[in-house]
Amino acid sequence: MARKPILAGNWKMHGSTAEAKALAGGLAAKVGQQTDRGVILGPPFTALATTLDAVKGTNIIVSAQNMHFEEKGAFTGEVSPTMLQDLGVTHVILGHSERREIFGETDELINKKVASALAHDLTAILCVGETLDQRDAGKTNDVVTGQVKAGLQGVTTAQAPKIILAYEPVWAIGTGRVATPEQAQDVHAAIRACVNGLGLPGDDIAILYGGSVKPDNVDGLMACPDIDGALVGGASLKVEDFTRIVEFQS
Ligand code: PEP
Numbered sequence: 001m002a003r004k005p006i007l008a009g010n011w012k013m014h015g016s017t018a019e020a021k022a023l024a025g026g027l028a029a030k031v032g033q034q035t036d037r038g039v040i041l042g043p044p045f046t047a048l049a050t051t052l053d054a055v056k057g058t059n060i061i062v063s064a065q066n067m068h069f070e071e072k073g074a075f076t077g078e079v080s081p082t083m084l085q086d087l088g089v090t091h092v093i094l095g096h097s098e099r100r101e102i103f104g105e106t107d108e109l110i111n112k113k114v115a116s117a118l119a120h121d122l123t124a125i126l127c128v129g130e131t132l133d134q135r136d137a138g139k140t141n142d143v144v145t146g147q148v149k150a151g152l153q154g155v156t157t158a159q160a161p162k163i164i165l166a167y168e169p170v171w172a173i174g175t176g177r178v179a180t181p182e183q184a185q186d187v188h189a190a191i192r193a194c195v196n197g198l199g200l201p202g203d204d205i206a207i208l209y210g211g212s213v214k215p216d217n218v219d220g221l222m223a224c225p226d227i228d229g230a231l232v233g234g235a236s237l238k239v240e241d242f243t244r245i246v247e248f249q250s
Helices: 018-029 045-054 081-086 098-100 107-119 131-137 141-149 156-162 180-199 218-220 241-245
Strands: 006-010 038-042 061-064 091-094 122-127 161-167 207-210 228-230
Touching: 006 161, 006 207, 006 241, 018 038, 018 045, 018 061, 038 091, 045 061, 045 081, 061 161, 081 107, 091 107, 107 122, 107 141, 107 156, 122 141, 131 141, 141 180, 156 161, 161 180, 180 207, 180 218, 218 228
Parallel strands: 006 038, 006 228, 038 061, 061 091, 091 122, 122 161, 161 207, 207 228
Antiparallel strands: none
């Protein structure tokens, strides 16, 4: 099965509702009718409803950036999978390195979130990636495949269509230092082999690259056989830049 490219924006903690409306509305006009590639926007929780409204009638998908694994309860400040479903959200980013590093999320917690997302029919965008120290120590593939195995524990073949993976080397996120296409391709191939080794259909699962993707480097990355798309932070906040990324040429 040919994998459809996916270009996803992670807006992180940026944007008022007015800014979200302008950004999502601008992208809806520019790339809302794409059919040969998927376009995903990931606004903060407070802008999910506005963004969903702004992309109504287009093919653009809206994703949350995180969620709790429980449906409800005494979890002050958290948002549940059923709350996301209630809004009409279909995707959720899980295990972003900022969640792992700043908020102490473990592989075990992330796996609970993946399981919960799938149980609630949400597509999980599971992020993995190594630090610079780990790369320098030659541990990249071990670290990344370890995160993939832990994150996907218990996931079944029937659930695999609701999994998107994102390889995001921590040293490349928000730093302007992008992995070379060769570096990214090597890790993507290792991730795909790992997923196949788990008995899941690795050849059907999209693996996105994330880490300082910009209009001027997206084409080289997208030319790699195992890079199926991009998860984009900074450059997803500008209509023009993200449009060019969606319209990558390779
Ligand atoms: C990200 O937030 O997932 C990301 C890759 O950020 P940036 O594109 O800014 O490096």
